[in-house]
Amino acid sequence: MTRRKQSRGDCVFCGREMAKSGLTRHLKTCEKRKEAIRTADEEKKGEKQSLYHLQIQDVYLTDFWLHLEMNGSAIMEDLDYYLRTIWLECCVHLSRFFEDGMGSEDIPMDHKVDQELKPGDELTHVYDFGTSSETLIRVLDAREGWPLTEHPVYLMARNHMPPDVCSECGETAGWYCRECNIENGEWVNLCRKHAEAHTHHEYGDPYPLVNSPRLGMCGYTGPAKPPY
Numbered sequence: 001m002t003r004r005k006q007s008r009g010d011c012v013f014c015g016r017e018m019a020k021s022g023l024t025r026h027l028k029t030c031e032k033r034k035e036a037i038r039t040a041d042e043e044k045k046g047e048k049q050s051l052y053h054l055q056i057q058d059v060y061l062t063d064f065w066l067h068l069e070m071n072g073s074a075i076m077e078d079l080d081y082y083l084r085t086i087w088l089e090c091c092v093h094l095s096r097f098f099e100d101g102m103g104s105e106d107i108p109m110d111h112k113v114d115q116e117l118k119p120g121d122e123l124t125h126v127y128d129f130g131t132s133s134e135t136l137i138r139v140l141d142a143r144e145g146w147p148l149t150e151h152p153v154y155l156m157a158r159n160h161m162p163p164d165v166c167s168e169c170g171e172t173a174g175w176y177c178r179e180c181n182i183e184n185g186e187w188v189n190l191c192r193k194h195a196e197a198h199t200h201h202e203y204g205d206p207y208p209l210v211n212s213p214r215l216g217m218c219g220y221t222g223p224a225k226p227p228y
Helices: 020-029 031-044 077-086 179-185 192-197
Strands: 010-012 016-019 047-059 065-070 095-098 122-127 133-144 151-161
Touching: 010 020, 016 020, 020 047, 020 065, 020 151, 031 122, 031 133, 031 151, 047 077, 065 077, 077 095, 077 122, 077 151
Parallel strands: none
Antiparallel strands: 010 016, 010 151, 047 065, 047 133, 065 151, 095 122, 122 133
């Protein structure tokens, strides 16, 4: 797949578009985010707790990234579920968190986030120990207060779908051929015109390109949407 070096995304609070590193800085000072935090603190729903700013990216395809806020009272399995739903789930594979990359000491899924995370930490999430997807998680910051959502995770920013071009004509692509990928080891992107004309149907019609680093791996086809 053709990828840009600097993928961009939007701050969910104010809608401003910028690169991942820019959003890291922006989210600390975003006035709309500060306003949302003040509102949550005034309403005081649930319990006051530590809330962790996580920057998450695929280890190899770094154009795919997320900025999340995670409730300290949640458990690591809640983050596993979120990553599976937004990026990874295809065949109900096993997954684990590791303290220092695959093969290091693993982090139990039932441990509370407060037990395992503090600013400055880095950990790795691995989904599928055959065709593995590896995700790097950095704990950028923490604050004390009330959550912005009733759910364990709040999505603060996400990369836009990296643009691809049709392998046939160079126009904007929206599909790819799984047969070319699986049988020939060749990644073939297709525009609408060439997706309709493509003659490979062993694995069905061409599949949509979706915003996930697992696209084309194992049985993954999407939909690459957040669970809430």
